[in-house]
Amino acid sequence: PTVLKDHMLEVPKVRWTDIAGLDDVREHLEAMVIRPIKYPELEMKFGGTLLRKGLLMYGPPGCAKTLMAQAIATESNQNFLAVKGSELVQMYVGESERAIRNIFRRARAARPCIIFFDEIDSIGKSRGKTQDSGLNIVTTLLNEMDGIEALKQVFIIAATNRPDILDSALIRPGRFDAHIHIGLPNQDARKQIFQIHTRKMPLAADIDLTVLASRTEGSSGADIKGLCAIAADMALTEYTQHMTESGAAEVRMAHFERALNKHVPHT
Ligand code: ATP
Secondary structure (H helix, E strand, O other): OOOOOOOOEEOOOOOHHHOOOOHHHHHHHHHHHHHHHHOHHHHHHOOOOOOOOEEEEEOOOOOOHHHHHHHHHHHOOOEEEEEEHHHHHOOOOOHHHHHHHHHHHHHHHOOOEEEEEEOOHHHHOOOOOOOHHHHHHHHHHHHHHHHOOOOOOEEEEEEEOOHHHOOHHHHOOOOEEEEEEOOOOOHHHHHHHHHHHHOOOOEOOOOOHHHHHHOOOOOOHHHHHHHHHHHHHHHHHHHHOOOOOOOOOOEOHHHHHHHHHHOOOOO
16 A cells, blocks of 8 residues: 555554454454455445444453554555544644544545544543533544545544443444454463463473463453563563573573562553
8 A cells, every 4th residue: 555654654564463362353353344345346235234434442451452453454454544532632722623634634545544543532522521622523533434435445443441431423323333342361362462472582491371371360461461571571680690590591480470479460
């Protein structure tokens, strides 16, 4: 795809293999985002009712919502525009509306393109409850979404940890009308997440990822990634200070044990 020079436009390099345990979400995303591009005539033959302009991903923080949006863009060779809801609400009056119109204009120019609205609740929740600017931002977003046609190669993904406080206008048919829940990883997925985040580390023979997965029930992917970084840091610190028992530059189970004692899952 054409790549525009703009700080918000990125071509992500996240692959499906970087993400553990979300195969069903992947299939869902592919059917919604890739299939219409690949087989537009088939979609129409089936009535076009499956066509979507936007989808909402919701669930606890640190569970790969952003990662999934980036991966679908990478794997389908699309441009990717990322925007944070919190950044939009912090702008001056009128500026956020201009920013939204700008984002859609850029996305149309960079087709095929995925627009990713992270923390969509921060704009949705303000309508009617707090300041007027929230209302204008939501209205502008809805207008822009209404102006996009399905199959026109601009797809909008929104993410939130708080689906309960979303403006209901955002999730009506024709808007973010497909909803995908991304929950905390199970035992298998946690083991795979450990695998992914330790694959570039020198691991000692005593490392047991199954044990680590069972010790981290309730943790998010981001928690596990953090845990791996702490363990690696401990191992390296120990090694550079010549305190290793084995004398080897590697991460041992003991480092993970210590990291686990230090690290409290926050999700
Ligand atoms: P937030 O709601 O806080 O924005 P999010 O759901 O968008 O979170 P990401 O930003 O995608 O979460 O994930 C944070 C980091 O955690 C990722 O960059 C990735 O390194 C790691 N991670 C989370 N889930 C997984 C997973 N299933 N497989 C591999 N890595 C993961």
